[in-house]
Amino acid sequence: MKKETFALVYEVYDSAEELSKEDALLLRKAQDAVRLSYAPYSHFHVGTAALLQNGEWIEGSNQENASFPVGICSERVLLSVASSRYPGVPIVAMAVSYKSDLVSSNHPISPCGLCRQTLQEYELRLQHPIRLILGGMDGKVWVLPNTSQLLPLSFTSDDLEIKETGESIRQNQKRV
Numbered sequence: 317m318k319k320e321t322f323a324l325v326y327e328v329y330d331s332a333e334e335l336s337k338e339d340a341l342l343l344r345k346a347q348d349a350v351r352l353s354y355a356p357y358s359h360f361h362v363g364t365a366a367l368l369q370n371g372e373w374i375e376g377s378n379q380e381n382a383s384f385p386v387g388i389c390s391e392r393v394l395l396s397v398a399s400s401r402y403p404g405v406p407i408v409a410m411a412v413s414y415k416s417d418l419v420s421s422n423h424p425i426s427p428c429g430l431c432r433q434t435l436q437e438y439e440l441r442l443q444h445p446i447r448l449i450l451g452g453m454d455g456k457v458w459v460l461p462n463t464s465q466l467l468p469l470s471f472t473s474d475d476l477e478i479k480e481t482g483e484s485i486r487q488n489q490k491r492v
């Protein structure tokens with residue numbers, strides 16, 4: 317038996333003022349995107365912004381529903397926009413912010429489990445890490461070099477490898 321450890325590497329900034337110009341701009345865009353959120357049930361408004369490799373900026377925001385599980389997180393709304401409007405174009409960086417009348421937004425939030433799984437598949441599919449900038453309306457900001465770190469020992473398309481041919485779902489995805 318041997319023990320393995322997993323280390324999560326991320327940067328902690330005391331405020332957005334300490335960020336690079338590019339990261340600060342992306343976080344500001346995510347803070348702006350909070351206004352596009354539809355969250356009448358949780359009153360927790362989340363905004364996401366991303367810079368794509370082709371230089372385009374896109375936004376996402378959480379979209380809730382009276383049937384609660386139908387709601388979609390801001391991150392996955394953004395990934396759907398990226399994948400359908402700019403298929404095959406990697407996401408270079410993504411920022412997530414939020415605002416709520418019920419809780420203070422002076423600290424970062426981190427993507428939920430479903431979003432982590434979806435983000436990781438996006439990185440693997442396009443073979444490009446997504447730099448992740450997490451911050452509230454003010455306060456500390458966390459910066460991660462990629463999103464896959466947030467989901468260690470994960471289930472991926474490699475686990476669906478076809479036994480006989482050794483072909484993976486990922487190879488099939490690339491062919492499309």
Ligand code: THU
Pocket residue numbers: 355358360361362377378379380387388389390391412425426427428431
């Ligand atoms: N939410 C997001 O959009 N992103 C996150 O990272 C955390 C949670 C949404 C889901 C739901 O609409 C609301 O915030 C409260 O959970």
